[in-house]
Amino acid sequence: MSITIPGRVAELWTEAHGRIRCTACARYCLLSEGQVGFCGVRGAHGGRLYLYVYGRVIASHVDPIEKKPVTHYMPGTKIFSIATTGCNWICAYARTSTSARRKVEGLEVTPEMVVEHALRYGSHGIAYTYNEPTIFMEFARDVGTEARRRGLFNIFVTNGYWTPEAVRMAGTFLDAATVDFKGNGERNFVRKYVGIPDVEPIYQTLLEIRDKTKIHVEITDLVVPEIGDNLEEGRRLVRWVHDNLGPDTPIHFLRFHPDYKLMHLPWTPIETLEAHYKMAREEGMRYVYIGNVPGHPYEHTYCPGCGGVVVRRYGFDIVEWRLVKGNRCPDCGYKVAIVGSPPRDSLKRPRFIPVRWELS
Numbered sequence: 001m002s003i004t005i006p007g008r009v010a011e012l013w014t015e016a017h018g019r020i021r022c023t024a025c026a027r028y029c030l031l032s033e034g035q036v037g038f039c040g041v042r043g044a045h046g047g048r049l050y051l052y053v054y055g056r057v058i059a060s061h062v063d064p065i066e067k068k069p070v071t072h073y074m075p076g077t078k079i080f081s082i083a084t085t086g087c088n089w090i091c092a093y094a095r096t097s098t099s100a101r102r103k104v105e106g107l108e109v110t111p112e113m114v115v116e117h118a119l120r121y122g123s124h125g126i127a128y129t130y131n132e133p134t135i136f137m138e139f140a141r142d143v144g145t146e147a148r149r150r151g152l153f154n155i156f157v158t159n160g161y162w163t164p165e166a167v168r169m170a171g172t173f174l175d176a177a178t179v180d181f182k183g184n185g186e187r188n189f190v191r192k193y194v195g196i197p198d199v200e201p202i203y204q205t206l207l208e209i210r211d212k213t214k215i216h217v218e219i220t221d222l223v224v225p226e227i228g229d230n231l232e233e234g235r236r237l238v239r240w241v242h243d244n245l246g247p248d249t250p251i252h253f254l255r256f257h258p259d260y261k262l263m264h265l266p267w268t269p270i271e272t273l274e275a276h277y278k279m280a281r282e283e284g285m286r287y288v289y290i291g292n293v294p295g296h297p298y299e300h301t302y303c304p305g306c307g308g309v310v311v312r313r314y315g316f317d318i319v320e321w322r323l324v325k326g327n328r329c330p331d332c333g334y335k336v337a338i339v340g341s342p343p344r345d346s347l348k349r350p351r352f353i354p355v356r357w358e359l360s
Helices: 111-120 133-149 164-170 187-193 200-212 231-244 270-282
Strands: 013-016 019-022 042-045 048-051 059-064 078-083 125-128 153-158 176-182 216-223 251-255 288-291 309-314 317-321
Touching: 019 042, 019 048, 048 133, 078 111, 111 125, 111 133, 125 133, 133 153, 133 164, 164 200, 176 187, 176 200, 200 216, 200 231, 216 231, 216 270, 231 251, 231 270, 251 270, 270 288
Parallel strands: 078 125, 125 153, 153 176, 176 216, 216 251, 251 288
Antiparallel strands: 013 019, 042 048, 059 078, 309 317
């Protein structure tokens, strides 16, 4: 009696002493026949590794690109966001139930259908988000390749816990990534609340992206009060970004809100976020932001040359775009490190749109 395996054969794996080693993420799960990886969506069958959620979309929505958050790549655009089930982390603060599920669920779609729906909703790009996209890298690659062919760009919202093999595959289709640190990347925090030994593989991923791809990178850091807000740990992270990725790398300090297993914690005090902002500016970072605090002045982009506001934001919306040709400051002529500019009329049109799939 034959057994139908969901999904399709994966590509990111090797044989290792009669078992299968998955190379999609830095866990490098070593699997015997019938075993499933930590993520819950990659498993060994018949001497091969399968990606169970290939062609399965559990969540989709059209979002502003700034929601990812990405503020220095194609600002003001609409992004068709998709996710599968599963994740390679076990975050105690996870905001989406899809990442915690270790089941094969979701609509059955093809890469062509994803791209067609993105275009139908007037999107400028596709984001692979809500759960960790490296665990469904082969599906993302096929969607992303078709997306590029049709004139769309591709973005990952990722924890960065990749492998060199995953970076190589991503480099064939990915245009931008926001790499999301948690709790300032402090070792005790990620061990207890994320389920990884340390963030060193994330640093290695960032170096691989820097050296071997043309992917635009932005850094986020979820600052969690009481357990993940140590300013000196944040300084260590910022110094690494400054020294290895450069002072023009955008960095976003995000406000935590109580969720999942951390409902007992308060919202991150705004003063804590402001202290992180000040620290990052002291360390020489030119583009520093506070996220999840609509209306805060540190949502804006300030010119590193003269200090004036060149992009004014409220939440995920751009309310004033002052940059002139070549994304230069209108006051001093400094060239601001932003790729692209808002599409015509995009700032007046809705960018939060629920998706209805037409599968017939």
